[in-house]
Amino acid sequence: MNLNTRLLKTLGFSWLAFLITGLLISWFFAIPTITVLIDRSYCPPDQWQQVSQTYTNLYRQHQRRQLRLQTVILFSNLGQDVFVSPPMPAVIQTLSTYGHSDKQRQTELQKAYSKTQLLDCR
Numbered sequence: 001m002n003l004n005t006r007l008l009k010t011l012g013f014s015w016l017a018f019l020i021t022g023l024l025i026s027w028f029f030a031i032p033t034i035t036v037l038i039d040r041s042y043c044p045p046d047q048w049q050q051v052s053q054t055y056t057n058l059y060r061q062h063q064r065r066q067l068r069l070q071t072v073i074l075f076s077n078l079g080q081d082v083f084v085s086p087p088m089p090a091v092i093q094t095l096s097t098y099g100h101s102d103k104q105r106q107t108e109l110q111k112a113y114s115k116t117q118l119l120d121c122r
Helices: 002-028 045-063 089-093 103-112
Strands: 033-039 068-076 079-083 116-119
Touching (some): 033 045, 045 089, 045 116, 068 103, 103 116
Parallel strands (some): 033 068
Antiparallel strands (some): 068 079
16 A cells, blocks of 8 residues: 555646746746737739738748747738638738728728737838
8 A cells, every 4th residue: 555655646746847847947948928910901913922921931930839929810901800820821822912001090900909010111
């Protein structure tokens, strides 16, 4: 009986140490999380290609777990689309641009989400 008690205590402390180590690693090596804001207002195709290439790079970092894309928001003065899970880069590449830039909406979105990265045609 004494041997079983020691074994259970050892296993319990081992699992507790394993859990604490896992929590410390997740706190110190946390993956940065951002919200991507994409200004979908009209721009020439070559400039939109640059926007989509930047998004593709962010998406690849997301896949490699170097970065977490929490939300992707497409916006212009005519409305906005919110993607809770990041869309494939091909979706962004094939989008048509329309409308005008909406600085007020951009400011509101940047205030609503803590860490954002803006992709636009400038």
